[in-house]
Amino acid sequence: MPLAAEPDDTHEEGEDQQLLLAKKGEPTLEGLVVGSYCHDVLIRGGRVVGETLGGAAAFVSNVLDAASPREAEQGEAPFVVVSKVGRDFAYASAPAPARRPPLLCASPTTSFHAQFSDAAASAHAPDRELRRVHACDPIYPADLPDRRFAYGLAVGVAGEVLPETLERMIRLCRAVLVDAQALIRAFDGDGAVGHVALEDTPYARLLPRVAFLKASSEEAPYVGVETARRRCCVIVTDGRDGCRLYWDGGEARVAPFPAVQVDPTGAGDSFLAGFAAGLLWGLSATDAALLGNFFGAAAVSQVGVPTFHPKMLQAVKEILEEKIAKRSSPCINGTTFTFDRSSVHDELHAALQEAARLMPEQQQADPTNGNCGDICSV
Numbered sequence: 001m002p003l004a005a006e007p008d009d010t011h012e013e014g015e016d017q018q019l020l021l022a023k024k025g026e027p028t029l030e031g032l033v034v035g036s037y038c039h040d041v042l043i044r045g046g047r048v049v050g051e052t053l054g055g056a057a058a059f060v061s062n063v064l065d066a067a068s069p070r071e072a073e074q075g076e077a078p079f080v081v082v083s084k085v086g087r088d089f090a091y092a093s094a095p096a097p098a099r100r101p102p103l104l105c106a107s108p109t110t111s112f113h114a115q116f117s118d119a120a121a122s123a124h125a126p127d128r129e130l131r132r133v134h135a136c137d138p139i140y141p142a143d144l145p146d147r148r149f150a151y152g153l154a155v156g157v158a159g160e161v162l163p164e165t166l167e168r169m170i171r172l173c174r175a176v177l178v179d180a181q182a183l184i185r186a187f188d189g190d191g192a193v194g195h196v197a198l199e200d201t202p203y204a205r206l207l208p209r210v211a212f213l214k215a216s217s218e219e220a221p222y223v224g225v226e227t228a229r230r231r232c233c234v235i236v237t238d239g240r241d242g243c244r245l246y247w248d249g250g251e252a253r254v255a256p257f258p259a260v261q262v263d264p265t266g267a268g269d270s271f272l273a274g275f276a277a278g279l280l281w282g283l284s285a286t287d288a289a290l291l292g293n294f295f296g297a298a299a300v301s302q303v304g305v306p307t308f309h310p311k312m313l314q315a316v317k318e319i320l321e322e323k324i325a326k327r328s329s330p331c332i333n334g335t336t337f338t339f340d341r342s343s344v345h346d347e348l349h350a351a352l353q354e355a356a357r358l359m360p361e362q363q364q365a366d367p368t369n370g371n372c373g374d375i376c377s378v
């Protein structure tokens with residue numbers, strides 16, 4: 001694994017402009033995912049019931065690899081992950097970190113304890129209580145590659161995406177999608193995860209330069225949807241009820257896909273990556289959210305980072321190729337987003353629902369991910 005760089009905040013606006021000009025004309029279809037892999041310990045009734053690879057970067061990579069459009073049949077989806085772990089990192093050979101290795105730090109790998117209660121089965125109870133047990137180093141602007149990207153995903157889990165790092169992502173990427181959990185998490189002395197109002201953070205001033213901000217229904221009150229939607233498109237996910245999009249001048253509800261939930265971990269991350277993949281396919285934001293809901297539902301039906309059945313992925317690809325009459329350029333371009341539901345929205349939902357049947361409800365345990373049995377049956 002490469003060693004992490006020292007903090008360096010010396011990049012200036014002018015330098016970035018030069019960087020962008022110098023790279024003009026080069027293909028810029030690549031994505032940039034920023035957020036650290038982590039260790040998740042799943043606890044139920046005071047007992048450890050699972051130890052898995054976690055961190056939004058792991059779930060996001062998994063879905064982007066599965067669902068991004070590719071020009072060639074072979075090969076990986078084109079995106080870079082900037083993530084940090086310690087020497088204790090236990091999942092270097094799991095698929096996501098093996099393909100896109102994290103930077104190695106002296107501090108321990110970020111680690112979360114997720115406490116599941118029996119109330120998790122009820123419709124709107126919080127799924128879990130999270131406690132950050134270790135925090136790896138933050139990701140500094142100098143850790144990001146010096147080149148342009150078509151899109152960026154800011155997906156921190158433990159405060160590792162610093163405001164200046166998000167600002168640099170915004171400069172490097174044509175469109176940035178942000179998970180609110182990267183911006184508004186606060187940790188008490190015991191590591192318990194709470195939230196602060198986004199408006200009171202240094203991230204707030206960056207919102208007008210963000211394309212999409214995703215928040216869970218628990219996080220939404222801290223985001224302040226009515227204020228935020230005037231600055232960027234806000235997506236509020238609502239577990240088994242799907243999601244809602246709010247933009248300046250409109251809003252839409254997007255229906256969910258049925259799932260048997262065994263572990264809610266990674267649903268939001270998988271949603272965001274599915275949504276980004278939908279945009280890459282040239283879908284409107286409301287249609288792309290169907291792909292977000294699809295992968296969110298797929299995530300909760302397995303423990304840890306899910307494995308997708310190849311037949312299901314093939315079906316999804318065929319559906320997208322068939323339903324999207326004219327695919328726009330397969331890159332996210334901030335100036336050409338459309339938000340409204342298209343005429344194929346309902347057909348797309350029905351076809352994806354069929355494809356979801358090709359996903360066995362609970363795939364076999366994957367020992368490389370530390371997957372185990374059922375965490376929160378309903």
Ligand SMILES: Nc1ncnc2c1ncn2[C@@H]1O[C@H](COP(=O)(O)OP(=O)(O)O)[C@@H](O)[C@H]1O
Nearest residue numbers: 216237238239240242259261267268293296297
């Ligand atoms: N039990 C479920 N059944 C079907 N889809 C789900 C379920 N839980 C989550 N999802 C999908 O995943 C998305 C994100 O889940 P949510 O629980 O809102 O996020 P988070 O993991 O951030 O709390 C939802 O919008 C939905 O599309």
Ligand SMILES: O=P([O-])([O-])O[C@@H]1[C@@H](O)[C@H](O)[C@@H](O)[C@H](O)[C@@H]1O
Nearest residue numbers: 054055056112265266267268269
């Ligand atoms: O479940 P979700 O909200 O999508 O995202 C989760 C984070 O909230 C959590 O901190 C982390 O430990 C998990 O691995 C996962 O990334």
